[in-house]
Amino acid sequence: xxxxxxxxxxxxxxxxxxxxxxxxxxxxxxxxxxxxxxxxxxxxxxxxxxxxxxxxxxxxxxxxxxxxxxxxxxxxxxxxxxxxxxxxxxxxxxxxxxxxxxxxxxxxxxxxxxxxxxxxxxxxxxxxxxxxxxxxxxxxxxxxxxxxxxxxxxxxxxxxxxxxxxxxxxxxxxxxxxxxxxxxxxxxxxxxxxxxxxxxxxxxxxxxxxxxxxxxxxxxxxxxxxxxxxxxxxxxxxxxxxxxxxxxxxxxxxxxxxxxxxxxxxxxxxxxxxxxxxxxxxxxxxxxxxxxxxxxxxxxxxxxxxxxxxxxxxxxxxxxxxxxxxxxxxxxxxxxxxxxxxxxxxxxxxxxxxxxxxxxxxxxxxxxxxxxxxxxxxxxxxxxxxxxxxxxxxxxxxxxxxxxxxxxxxxxxxxxxxxxxxxxxxxxxxxxxxxxxxxxxxxxxxxxxxxxxxxxxxxxxxxxxxxxxxxxxxxxxxxxxxxxxxxxxxxxxxxxxxxxxxxxxxxxxxxxxxxxxx
Numbered sequence: 001x002x003x004x005x006x007x008x009x010x011x012x013x014x015x016x017x018x019x020x021x022x023x024x025x026x027x028x029x030x031x032x033x034x035x036x037x038x039x040x041x042x043x044x045x046x047x048x049x050x051x052x053x054x055x056x057x058x059x060x061x062x063x064x065x066x067x068x069x070x071x072x073x074x075x076x077x078x079x080x081x082x083x084x085x086x087x088x089x090x091x092x093x094x095x096x097x098x099x100x101x102x103x104x105x106x107x108x109x110x111x112x113x114x115x116x117x118x119x120x121x122x123x124x125x126x127x128x129x130x131x132x133x134x135x136x137x138x139x140x141x142x143x144x145x146x147x148x149x150x151x152x153x154x155x156x157x158x159x160x161x162x163x164x165x166x167x168x169x170x171x172x173x174x175x176x177x178x179x180x181x182x183x184x185x186x187x188x189x190x191x192x193x194x195x196x197x198x199x200x201x202x203x204x205x206x207x208x209x210x211x212x213x214x215x216x217x218x219x220x221x222x223x224x225x226x227x228x229x230x231x232x233x234x235x236x237x238x239x240x241x242x243x244x245x246x247x248x249x250x251x252x253x254x255x256x257x258x259x260x261x262x263x264x265x266x267x268x269x270x271x272x273x274x275x276x277x278x279x280x281x282x283x284x285x286x287x288x289x290x291x292x293x294x295x296x297x298x299x300x301x302x303x304x305x306x307x308x309x310x311x312x313x314x315x316x317x318x319x320x321x322x323x324x325x326x327x328x329x330x331x332x333x334x335x336x337x338x339x340x341x342x343x344x345x346x347x348x349x350x351x352x353x354x355x356x357x358x359x360x361x362x363x364x365x366x367x368x369x370x371x372x373x374x375x376x377x378x379x380x381x382x383x384x385x386x387x388x389x390x391x392x393x394x395x396x397x398x399x400x401x402x403x404x405x406x407x408x409x410x411x412x413x414x415x416x417x418x419x420x421x422x423x424x425x426x427x428x429x430x431x432x433x434x435x436x437x438x439x440x441x442x443x444x445x446x447x448x449x450x451x452x453x454x455x456x457x458x459x460x461x462x463x464x465x466x467x468x469x470x471x472x473x474x475x476x477x478x479x480x481x482x483x484x485x486x487x488x489x490x491x492x493x494x495x496x497x498x499x500x501x502x503x504x505x506x507x508x509x510x511x512x513x514x515x516x517x518x
Contacts, residue, residue, distance in 0.1 A: 024049050024445040034438060037425040037445060037460055043418040049445065059146070062180055064122035072185065072201045075121065076112045083108025085192070095133070095199045102192030109188035111144070112201075120146055120181040123203050124174075124399045129157055132165040132200035137191045144184040145177040147364040154186045167206070174403050175373055178366055180396065214491055215501030217244030217409070218510065219279065227261040230268045233507075237274060240480075240510060240517050243501065244275035246312050252295055259302060267307040275309040277350060286317040286329075289336045293343050300347070310348030312379065313340060318354075330362035337374050350409075352379045355393040368397060372406045379503050383413040383473045387489050394494070401498025408498045410490070412483060413474040414509035420468040425460035434459040479515040 024039070026049070036052040073096055081087030081100070085108030088099040098110045114121050131141065138161040142154035155176045158168045170179070187196055218237060220226055226233045226247050237245050250262050269276040278299055285292040296311060315336070323329050341349055357368035372378055380397050384390040394410055401408040425436055425445075437450035438458035450459045470476065475483045487502050504510045 022447045023439075024447075026051070026443040026445065030440065030443065033457065035427050036463075037436070037438075039423045039425075041421040041423070043420075045418060059181075060117075060119040062120045062122040063116060064125075069202050069204045070123070070126065072112075072114060072203065073198065075114050075116070077116055078113040080111050080113065081108065082111060085109070095197055096201075098187055098194070098196040098198070100189050100192070100194050100196075102189070107188055108192065109139075109186055112185045112187070113183065114185065115183045120183045122180045123170075123182050124179040124396065124403065126179075126203035126205050127170050127403050128204045128206040129168045129170055130166070130200055130202045130204055131158065131160065131168065131198070133160075133196065133198045134163045135161060135189075135194050135196040137161070137189050137194040139194050139196055140186075140188045140190060142186045142188070143173055143177055143182055144186060145179070146181045146183055147178065147361075148176075149183050151364070154184075154188075159190070165200075167204075170203070171403055171405070174369075174400070176365075178369070179400075179403070214487075214499055215243035215275075216241050216487075217246060217275070217501060217503045218242055218507035219503060219505050220245060220247045220507050222508070223248045223250055223262060224258070227258065227265045230265045233265075234269055234272050234274065236511060237507065238272070240507070241484075242274060242507075244277065244309075244503075245269055245507070246277040246279040246503070249278050249280045249295060249299060252291070252298070259298070263299070263302040266303055270307040270309065276307070277310045277312045277348075278308065279312050279314065281312075281314040281316070281352070283315060283317045283319045285315055286320070286333050286336050289339050293339065296340065296343055300344075305347065308347060310350050310376070311340075311344055312350035312352060313337075314352040316352075316354075330360060330367050333367070334362060334370055334374070337371060341374055348377070349375045350377045350379060351375050352381065354381045355397070358396045369400050369404075372397075372400060372404055375406070377407040377409065377500065379409040379411060382410045383505070385472060385475060385486065387486065387493050389472075390490055391493055398494060398496040398498050402496050406498060407500035408496075409500050409503050411503045411505060412487065413505050414476055414483065414513060415474060415505060416476040417470040417474045419470060422466040422468065424463045424466070426463040427457065428459050428461045429456055431456065431459055433461045435462045436460045475513065476509070478513060480510065480513045480517050481515050483510065483513065484518060 031051060031053045033053055034051050038050040038052065039047055041047045073094065076091065076096065079089040079091070079096065083106050084102065084104035086101045086103060087108065087110060089110055090097045096112065100109055102108050138159055140156055140159050142156045144154045148154055155173050157173050158166065160166065185201065218240070247265070250258050266276050266278065280292065280295060315333070317323060317329065317333050337351065351371055353368060353371055357371065358366050360367040362370065378397065380394055382390050382394045384393065390410065397408050428434055431450050431452065434450040436445055436447045437454050437460065439446050440458065491499065
């Protein structure tokens with residue numbers, strides 16, 4: 001489970017570091033417009049370089065209500081009519097009155113704008129829409145997020161007629177909207193004509209409360225050791241408080257005897273009342289999933305489905321060179337997930353993904369949520385040692401998991417990690433302030449004052465230096481008790497029904513920590 005930058009254009013290796021004339025050789029796609037260069041110097045390893053392209057204007061930070069119930073009518077900033085119609089609206093006594101008469105064949109109706117100071121509303125924490133009012137003709141009530149607003153469309157929530165007082169689940173709508181970025185609601189008469197009085201339009205959180213208990217699982221990469229002595233491996237797992245074990249699948253070139261031993265191990269683990277998942281995945285599978293599919297099919301022909309609790313994939317395609325510059329990359333990733341799901345045919349499907357997939361978009365939808373729509377559960381790489389930071393990066397997955405009914409596992413690192421020193425270079429228009437420049441003909445970043453004849457768009461200066469200490473990311477060097485206390489504190493701080501448990505990276509790393517398991 002690797003960690004990478006949130007966005008990147010190309011990843012290359014620095015030829016040297018620190019000297020005023022040091023240079024960085026660039027391979028792969030070189031973006032036309034580079035806004036930022038990040039060089040990472042891990043102790044004991046070759047430095048890597050990330051080129052980041054210029055981003056569009058940042059999206060407004062959404063307004064996230066804190067109340068258990070939110071009255072959307074009070075949040076309406078403007079009511080506008082659309083389509084060929086005669087329309088009128090009025091806001092009075094806590095209600096919204098809408099009159100619509102179509103003058104053509106196209107749809108017409110009203111949009112109730114919820115955006116304030118150009119910021120959308122974050123309604124992901126709410127699972128129910130409560131509507132009350134009356135209408136003279138059937139109308140369709142819909143929600144609109146930023147993506148559907150750009151398409152000039154809406155996502156239907158419910159059709160109402162006459163007097164109504166209804167509570168409607170937002171789960172189906174959440175599969176088509178980004179509920180974190182809702183900008184409006186719409187009311188559209190089906191017959192082209194209606195008099196509508198909306199007396200109540202609120203979002204609420206109804207039903208299940210917080211999860212009071214979670215499970216603990218461990219990743220295991222040394223499958224040969226596991227199948228060689230199953231009793232020793234499973235005994236260790238149970239002593240360490242294991243509810244689940246996820247074991248790397250054998251290589252396709254391994255002998256049939258090893259595959260049979262692996263299948264036997266899965267059956268033995270299941271018989272010990274340990275959930276057992278086969279673990280597989282690699283970045284190249286996104287562009288060529290055939291070998292991965294063949295591997296999974298081979299496994300499924302060898303195991304008793306009842307003894308296999310699931311298959312977990314760790315694909316991490318963003319490690320491929322040029323991934324972030326490929327506009328269709330995430331769409332292909334989702335296609336691969338669909339293909340694997342079809343092969344599994346009812347076997348529980350788990351997928352590992354980074355926490356920042358909530359900020360990536362494919363097909364007008366957050367990638368993380370699209371993945372969660374397709375699988376039975378997710379494991380999020382939330383490698384942090386501070387509860388507040390863990391909560392911040394996991395919160396959107398958990399809120400969507402609550403709404404969509406998808407279990408979410410979070411991850412803890414116990415392996416040693418190097419100190420990482422990051423140097424950030426940002427584009428500058430002043431040559432005299434430049435610390436480096438992009439030498440495109442020779443495909444290098446050169447660390448010295450840019451020459452006068454170079455292109456000013458390729459001048460850079462050191463913006464800041466950051467040292468990422470491993471103790472922020474891993475519990476290596478601490479005790480087993482510290483890990484478990486951290487998790488207990490995290491569960492107490494995150495009252496989500498979707499929080500299924502913690503996956504520890506990995507069994508060997510946790511076992512090596514000081515102390516006994518409480």
